[in-house]
Amino acid sequence: MPNIVAYVVRQRDHLAQRAAHQRVVSVLVRIVVLLKYVPDISSDRRFEEGRVVRDPAAGSLNELDEHAVEAALRIVESQPGGDHEVVAVTLAPATADIALRKAYQMGVHRGVRVTDDALAGSDYFGTAAALAAAVRRLDAENGAVRPVDLVITGMAALDGLGSVVPALVAEELGWAQLTLAKSVALDGDARGATLTITREVDDAHETLAAPLPAVLSVTDTANSPRYPNFKLIMAARSKAIEEWSAADLGLDPATVGLAGARTVTVEAAPSPARPEVQVVVDKGEGGKALAEFLIRNDLV
Amino acid sequence: MTIRTRPTVLVFLDSPQRTVETVRPAVLELITLGRTLGRVDVVTLGAPTVEVLATLGAYGVHLVHQAQVPTSLPESSYRLTSVLASVLATAVRRNDADVLLVPSSFAGKEAAAVAAARLGSGLVVDASSLAWTGEPGAGDPAPLRLGKRVFAGTWTTVSTVASDPAVVTVRANTVVAEPAAVATEAVVEPLPVEVEAPRVTVVERTLKERAAGRPQLEEAAIVVAGGRGTNGDFGPVDDLADALGAAVGATRDAVFEGWFDRYIGQTGVTVAPRLYIGAGISGAPHHRGGMQASQVIVSVNNDPEAPIVEQSDFAVVGDLADVLPQAAAAIREHKAARA
Structure with a gap:
C-alpha cells in the first residue's frame, strides 16, 4: 500500500505544479531574443578601417545565440496556451537577415532588424542602448497589453567575445540580470513568475533567482539547439523582417553609433606570423626533446 | 580644463571570501601595470x-578603499554585478581615478561594464596592453591606448579611450x-557605498x-591541457603539469565526455x-x-x-602516453640537478 500512497502524493504534487504553471500563462507570454550576425570562425576574419568585415557569404547567426533561441522556445513550449510570442531582434545592416532567417527556421514568431547608418560603429553602450530601445518599443506595443517578460541572449558573440552586452541591456532597462545560465527554471504563482538559474562563474557555483521581467543569458551547455524542420525552413523563406530605424526607437543620434562611441578602434593589423614550427617525430626520445626545448627556452 | 598631474589608477582587488587573505597573481599584474600609468590605489569589498x-x-599601492555596503545587504549578494558595479563606480568617483583596472573574468567584465555605464566612461575588455598616448599631463583627458588580441589571436587591434575615467578589463599574464x-x-580607508536593493536573490553560492x-x-x-587524444586518461597530463608546476585544462570535447571539469576555449576559460602544452588536442577553432x-x-x-x-x-x-611521462621525468631530473 505505501507505494500507492506515494503515487497519490506524487500525482497531487504534479497537479499542483501544473496548476502553478497554468497561472503563469497570463504573466509570461512574450520573449525577446537578441541575436548577432557574425563572421564564421573558420573564415578569413578581418578588419577594414577599424571595423569587422561582415561578408554576407561567410557569416551566420552567432552559434551561441542558437542556445538563446532554443531557451526561449522551450520556455514558451512548456507553458500552456498557444498565444505566446518569441521575437528575434538584431542590430545590423541587411546582411544580417541570414541570422534572422535561421531564427525563423528554429521557430521564432517575429524578426526585427534595427538598421541605421547612425548606429554603425556603436560601442558596447550604443549597442545596448539600441537593443534596449527595441525591447522597450516591443514592451509598449498595442498599449502595453502584452509587455515583454523576458529578454534572452547567448553568452557571447563569437567575433567580439566581450560578453558584456546582456548586463548592459539589463542596466538600460532597469531589469534583473541573470547571466551565463547553465540551467533555467520558471515557476509562477498568482503574484508573478520567478526565474531561477544555476551557473558556474569564475570561482563559484551559484543558484540565482529573480522576478520577471529579466534579462537572461544562457551558455552553450544550457541546451542543445534544435535542427529546423522542413516545414519551418520553407516558411522562413517568405517571413517578413521588420526594419526599425534609430528614429523609430527614439534614439538620440549623438549618443549612439560612432558619434556616441567612447572608444574608437584606431589600428587593426594581422598578428605577426609565428616562427616556423619545430617538429620532432617521437622515436623513443620525443619526451626528452620536449623537455630540452623547454629548458633551452628557459620555460622550466 | 585641468592640467593632469599624476594620473590615479584604481585596481579592483577581488576576493572569494569576506576577508581578503591573498592577492591573486592577476591583481598583482594589474598593480604592476597600473604603476606604469600613475599612482595606484585598490578597491576591495573585504577587510585585508x-x-x-x-x-x-x-x-x-597607496590607498586601499574598503567598501562599506549597507548592513541590510546580505553577504551572499556582494558579488552580484549590480553590487560590484556600485562599489567600483563609487570608488572611482571618490578618489577621482583616471583609470579603473579590473581582472578579465566573466564577473569582472560585467561589473566593469555596468560601472562604466554608470560613470559614462569608455570601456575596453580583455586588453593586453595599456599606455598613455604622448605625455601624461599634456591634455585632459589624455587618451589611453589599449592593445587587444582578437579573432583567436590572429589580429591585434588598438583602441583609444578618450573618456576620463577609462574602464579597462585586463587579461591575465599581460x-x-x-x-x-x-x-x-x-x-x-573606509569607502561608504550606497547600493540599491538587488533584484536578484542569491539562493545558493558554493x-x-x-x-x-x-x-x-x-x-x-x-x-598543460588534454583533449580527445587522452582517451579519458589525464594521468600523463597531470604528471607533466606537476613536474612543471602548471595548471591543468582540457578541451570542450574532453569536458563533455566527463573526463575533466574545466575547458579552455572561446566559451570557456x-x-x-x-x-601552453596541448596533448591529444587537434586544435579546433573553439x-x-x-x-x-x-x-x-x-x-x-x-x-x-x-x-x-x-x-x-x-x-x-x-603518443602522449609515452612522450609526456618521459618529458616529466627529464624536467624533474633537471630541476633536481639545479636545486
Missing part, C-alpha cells in the same frame, strides 16, 4: 589581512608581476574546490600563459580561440596534420 597590506605596500622599486605603506598545489587555470604561467594568445605553444599529437601543429612553436608527433 596584515599580510595582504604588506604585499600591497611592496607593490607600491605583464610579469613585479614589486615596486620603492615600497609604500598601504593605508586602508566556492569551487581547487586542486591543491596547482595554480588557477585562468592565471597560470604554464598550462581563456588562457594566455607563458607556456579551443584555439581560448589559447592562441599563449606566448609559447607546444603540442603533442599522434597526427602530424592536426591544425594545432601548425600553430605550435614546438610539436612532438607521437
Whole structure:
C-alpha cells in the first residue's frame, strides 16, 4: 500500500505544479531574443578601417545565440496556451537577415532588424542602448497589453567575445540580470513568475533567482539547439523582417553609433606570423626533446 | 580644463571570501601595470589581512578603499554585478581615478561594464596592453591606448579611450608581476557605498574546490591541457603539469565526455600563459580561440596534420602516453640537478 500512497502524493504534487504553471500563462507570454550576425570562425576574419568585415557569404547567426533561441522556445513550449510570442531582434545592416532567417527556421514568431547608418560603429553602450530601445518599443506595443517578460541572449558573440552586452541591456532597462545560465527554471504563482538559474562563474557555483521581467543569458551547455524542420525552413523563406530605424526607437543620434562611441578602434593589423614550427617525430626520445626545448627556452 | 598631474589608477582587488587573505597573481599584474600609468590605489569589498597590506605596500599601492555596503545587504549578494558595479563606480568617483583596472573574468567584465555605464566612461575588455598616448599631463583627458588580441589571436587591434575615467578589463599574464622599486605603506580607508536593493536573490553560492598545489587555470604561467587524444586518461597530463608546476585544462570535447571539469576555449576559460602544452588536442577553432594568445605553444599529437601543429612553436608527433611521462621525468631530473 505505501507505494500507492506515494503515487497519490506524487500525482497531487504534479497537479499542483501544473496548476502553478497554468497561472503563469497570463504573466509570461512574450520573449525577446537578441541575436548577432557574425563572421564564421573558420573564415578569413578581418578588419577594414577599424571595423569587422561582415561578408554576407561567410557569416551566420552567432552559434551561441542558437542556445538563446532554443531557451526561449522551450520556455514558451512548456507553458500552456498557444498565444505566446518569441521575437528575434538584431542590430545590423541587411546582411544580417541570414541570422534572422535561421531564427525563423528554429521557430521564432517575429524578426526585427534595427538598421541605421547612425548606429554603425556603436560601442558596447550604443549597442545596448539600441537593443534596449527595441525591447522597450516591443514592451509598449498595442498599449502595453502584452509587455515583454523576458529578454534572452547567448553568452557571447563569437567575433567580439566581450560578453558584456546582456548586463548592459539589463542596466538600460532597469531589469534583473541573470547571466551565463547553465540551467533555467520558471515557476509562477498568482503574484508573478520567478526565474531561477544555476551557473558556474569564475570561482563559484551559484543558484540565482529573480522576478520577471529579466534579462537572461544562457551558455552553450544550457541546451542543445534544435535542427529546423522542413516545414519551418520553407516558411522562413517568405517571413517578413521588420526594419526599425534609430528614429523609430527614439534614439538620440549623438549618443549612439560612432558619434556616441567612447572608444574608437584606431589600428587593426594581422598578428605577426609565428616562427616556423619545430617538429620532432617521437622515436623513443620525443619526451626528452620536449623537455630540452623547454629548458633551452628557459620555460622550466 | 585641468592640467593632469599624476594620473590615479584604481585596481579592483577581488576576493572569494569576506576577508581578503591573498592577492591573486592577476591583481598583482594589474598593480604592476597600473604603476606604469600613475599612482595606484585598490578597491576591495573585504577587510585585508596584515599580510595582504604588506604585499600591497611592496607593490607600491597607496590607498586601499574598503567598501562599506549597507548592513541590510546580505553577504551572499556582494558579488552580484549590480553590487560590484556600485562599489567600483563609487570608488572611482571618490578618489577621482583616471583609470579603473579590473581582472578579465566573466564577473569582472560585467561589473566593469555596468560601472562604466554608470560613470559614462569608455570601456575596453580583455586588453593586453595599456599606455598613455604622448605625455601624461599634456591634455585632459589624455587618451589611453589599449592593445587587444582578437579573432583567436590572429589580429591585434588598438583602441583609444578618450573618456576620463577609462574602464579597462585586463587579461591575465599581460605583464610579469613585479614589486615596486620603492615600497609604500598601504593605508586602508573606509569607502561608504550606497547600493540599491538587488533584484536578484542569491539562493545558493558554493566556492569551487581547487586542486591543491596547482595554480588557477585562468592565471597560470604554464598550462598543460588534454583533449580527445587522452582517451579519458589525464594521468600523463597531470604528471607533466606537476613536474612543471602548471595548471591543468582540457578541451570542450574532453569536458563533455566527463573526463575533466574545466575547458579552455572561446566559451570557456581563456588562457594566455607563458607556456601552453596541448596533448591529444587537434586544435579546433573553439579551443584555439581560448589559447592562441599563449606566448609559447607546444603540442603533442599522434597526427602530424592536426591544425594545432601548425600553430605550435614546438610539436612532438607521437603518443602522449609515452612522450609526456618521459618529458616529466627529464624536467624533474633537471630541476633536481639545479636545486
